[in-house]
Amino acid sequence: DWSSASAIRLSRQCWREWPLFSADIQSSSDGLTELVFDGSQHSSSRFDGGSSINSGPWTYAPVCTRLLESLGSQLCVYTNRSFSNGRGISIFTTPRIAKEFAALPAFQHPQAQDINTFSGAWYTRELPGKGMGMMAKKQLNFGDRVTAYTPALIAHLEQELSTLEREKYFRIAISQLPRPLQDRFLKLATVYGDPRIKVQDVVKANTFQLHAGGQDHLAVFPETARLNHACAPNAQYVLDPVHLTHTVAATRPIEPDEEITISYTSPLEPTDMRQRHLSDGFHFTCSCPRCIARDKSDATLQRMMDMQKVLNDWQPTSMASPKLAEKMLQLYRDEGLEGFLDIPYGFAALAYNAVGDSNKAEKYAKAAQEAILMKDGPWTANMQIWNEMLENPKRHWSFRARSR
Numbered sequence: 001d002w003s004s005a006s007a008i009r010l011s012r013q014c015w016r017e018w019p020l021f022s023a024d025i026q027s028s029s030d031g032l033t034e035l036v037f038d039g040s041q042h043s044s045s046r047f048d049g050g051s052s053i054n055s056g057p058w059t060y061a062p063v064c065t066r067l068l069e070s071l072g073s074q075l076c077v078y079t080n081r082s083f084s085n086g087r088g089i090s091i092f093t094t095p096r097i098a099k100e101f102a103a104l105p106a107f108q109h110p111q112a113q114d115i116n117t118f119s120g121a122w123y124t125r126e127l128p129g130k131g132m133g134m135m136a137k138k139q140l141n142f143g144d145r146v147t148a149y150t151p152a153l154i155a156h157l158e159q160e161l162s163t164l165e166r167e168k169y170f171r172i173a174i175s176q177l178p179r180p181l182q183d184r185f186l187k188l189a190t191v192y193g194d195p196r197i198k199v200q201d202v203v204k205a206n207t208f209q210l211h212a213g214g215q216d217h218l219a220v221f222p223e224t225a226r227l228n229h230a231c232a233p234n235a236q237y238v239l240d241p242v243h244l245t246h247t248v249a250a251t252r253p254i255e256p257d258e259e260i261t262i263s264y265t266s267p268l269e270p271t272d273m274r275q276r277h278l279s280d281g282f283h284f285t286c287s288c289p290r291c292i293a294r295d296k297s298d299a300t301l302q303r304m305m306d307m308q309k310v311l312n313d314w315q316p317t318s319m320a321s322p323k324l325a326e327k328m329l330q331l332y333r334d335e336g337l338e339g340f341l342d343i344p345y346g347f348a349a350l351a352y353n354a355v356g357d358s359n360k361a362e363k364y365a366k367a368a369q370e371a372i373l374m375k376d377g378p379w380t381a382n383m384q385i386w387n388e389m390l391e392n393p394k395r396h397w398s399f400r401a402r403s404r
């Protein structure tokens with residue numbers, strides 16, 4: 001039964017700043033002695049809906065916080081050690097949302113063979129000024145799979161627990177995982193380097209945002225977490241909300257030993273905004289080619305946005321044309337945004353259909369769908385837009401809309 005899956009929707013874009021401030025620690029009244037990294041010594045309350053514990057897929061009785069006013073619920077740590085052939089998973093969320101997770105195919109059926117297995121496409125190494133990074137082990141081409149992994153930790157975002165309280169539950173979540181996954185998680189990069197908040201520090205540097213049960217959650221995928229950021233990345237990721245899988249694919253040819261990168265922030269934002277997001281969220285300054293050539297790349301972005309405005313103009317006086325759409329598509333490509341072509345492909349489909357070229361419209365509508373699949377997944381509303389056109393381009397509202 002996939003019906004409950006719809007309630008769990010992983011977010012479209014991107015990495016998110018995890019609100020973690022070292023200052024919280026100094027002001028917290030929590031005793032530091034509580035922060036022993038040992039999953040067997042929980043002093044916290046157990047979820048009192050006790051009867052349902054054994055009916056779920058959880059290995060341990062959930063460990064729960066007090067009732068949190070802002071959520072109207074407790075948050076509890078749920079661990080399944082046998083998840084995905086013994087890889088394991090821990091989820092810190094409300095009892096209601098935990099049930100939604102438990103009903104997903106990810107928990108009900110064995111995981112596909114190609115999930116959580118090494119693809120042979122990558123290795124990691126230390127890179128100057130970036131920490132570890134992920135490199136191509138072989139030549140990769142457009143669409144080639146790089147990674148496909150499930151998270152070690154999923155956690156509900158809230159602002160009510162003190163940083164040290166939160167750390168306690170996060171540590172229980174990590175300590176209950178099978179050893180190999182626990183070790184991989186704890187070796188990940190940190191932002192603050194403060195051992196008292198080690199788990200949140202790892203989360204801060206490595207989290208993806210996901211929307212589950214109507215609430216923001218964060219998720220850490222330890223293998224994928226080695227991918228560094230670039231503003232013209234050569235790979236794109238998509239989160240599968242049904243199988244709880246994060247997959248990465250190449251968006252242009254990648255040479256052996258070339259670094260594989262994704263974008264932590266929207267590459268369609270101007271340099272200033274991207275840099276602010278990266279420094280607030282991840283405490284680094286990006287020095288990728290687009291950031292270095294910032295004036296040129298910001299001017300190109302502006303041209304792209306101006307063209308888009310024209311292509312979106314459906315007045316009789318509109319200057320929109322297929323030629324302009326092709327030009328915009330080329331600018332995206334020249335800028336290294338091959339993983340973000342859903343928009344220019346979509347405008348090209350509309351521009352061709354608008355002058356009555358339904359064959360070209362069909363070609364670009366399909367390309368737009370492929371780009372959406374690679375970036376947002378099949379469950380996004382945008383897929384439907386192009387399904388509607390592909391059903392019968394000549395009956396689509398845009399057909400000959402500019403040739404009358």
Ligand SMILES: C[S@@+](CC[C@H](N)C(=O)[O-])C[C@H]1O[C@@H](n2cnc3c(N)ncnc32)[C@H](O)[C@@H]1O
Nearest residue numbers: 130131132189205206225226227228229282284
């Ligand atoms: C998800 S981790 C990426 C892997 C990380 N380099 C490691 O050693 O595990 C995010 C952190 O990597 C570093 N990082 C990622 N992209 C970077 C870039 N383009 N330039 C410099 N540092 C980067 C930052 O320290 C950031 O907080």
